[in-house]
Amino acid sequence: MSHSTMRQTACGLAYWDNGVQQGNTYVLLHGISSGAGLWAKQFASQAGQHRLIAWDAPGYGGSVALASATPTAADYARALKALVDEAELGTFTLVGHSLGALMASAYASLYPEDVSRLVLASVAQGYGQTTAEQQQQVYEKRPRLLAKLGPEGMARERGPFLLGQPTPSNMMLVTQAMQRLTLGGFTAASYLLAYDSIDYYLPAIHQAIDVLYGEDDGITPPAGMQALQQRYAQISLHAVQEAGHLLYVDQPQAFDQLVFGQTQQGNKENNT
Template sequence: MSHSTMRQTACGLAYWDNGEQQGNTYVLLHGISSGAGLWAKQFASQAGQHRLIAWDAPGYGDSVALASATPTAADYARALKALVEEAELGSFTLVGHSLGALMASAYASLYPEDVSRLVLASVAQGYGQTTAEQQQQVYEKRPSLLAKLGPEGMARERGPFLLGQPTPSNMMLVTQAMQRLNLEGFTAASYLLAYDSIDYYLPAIHDSIDVIYGEDDGITPPAGMQALQQRYARIRLHAVPQAGHLLYVDQPQAFDEVVFGQMQQGTKENNT
């Protein structure tokens, strides 16, 4: 990824850091089928503006896996805390996409003093409060697909469903991210998705939360984001037109306007 340097913590977590010394600090958490490299458009747009740090979650890319094969979001949050302390970040805006939104919510509930603002995108809310049968199906679905198709085959099959704008350049970003998937880390993350729930963490967060979603998202549909706001009135909803699940890849300017406060067109807000 241009505009950044890959670093690794003493405990084995890999992350991209643009090393910017001015502006604010943003920590970016990717979703279950992706990796740090998918934030490439944000690293390009924020060069010279803000410091961005995007990790490869434990078990992804070059990051070591968690000790537990049956983790909760709190386990990922504690791993992130070690990175935050080693990098001496101070307070920062925490941005979580999809399953990263569940991890980010856990982090904000455990370490509120670190998080100056919480932004969640295309929120994967988890299946922790559903039936055991559904949980087992969710747990097995993605790892079995990766084992069957391999990373490139999975990118070809799943990529178009993740994007609202499946252009060749966007598909290339998705393919590059999926090529770095590790079955062990992917399986652990699938366990998290299946057996944890964002509702275990959001009640402890008392500040406003920005939630961004793509209007064409078929993975975490708009209705789910609206239902989340109905449960938590402090959520501010931001709808991004012509964007799918990977809205920050599909419509980076609209996404960046909400996250980084840039005066760009394309995002509409709904607080009703």
């Protein structure tokens, strides 16, 4: 994140901002076991090209928690709206990964005028329409693991499942992100995952939606992404080969091509 500055909103949300004044604006929402820092490869590749904003979700890293311990995706969306307005972002591409995809869907349903394009990756669809027993299990599972193992132990145990390419440098990124987890923020996000559903938000979104997934993702498997597309005609699916759940860490070039399009350097090469 050497090209970027960690900023804080008046309401206490921390976010990375690369401060680029040209290109398009992209707002990046991380998943449940993560944080803003895990987008480091995208901040490196887009330096000088596009403006990137990546928040620590409420209760994560340097961000204050939500007022509610039992939040919906709309609660996270309203928190993001305060950041968007304070930073005067105008319209932007909203990119949500995993649980961030659920938050992004809520945001696009509530504030469609802000979102020029919606990109969802490795979508965590939520368990809001499953049994009470399953919801309780989902709610308790991750916080219990964090309390038992601590952030570093959790990174060692969970990291290899999140990555298709668990290289030392990729594992280091995951470990650094997990070290900034707090039990309160993680527990609130687990409540969201357990009791909300993306199916409460997607019907209100009428614009095209790009859904990206890793072909080797064991957390939100390809079959789940295909089922999502069958329910919503506005979804276009994009597979990323040799990528697991954290596809933007595993295969940053393929991910960046799908999200940001050609880099300026790539355009120059094509013109010669």
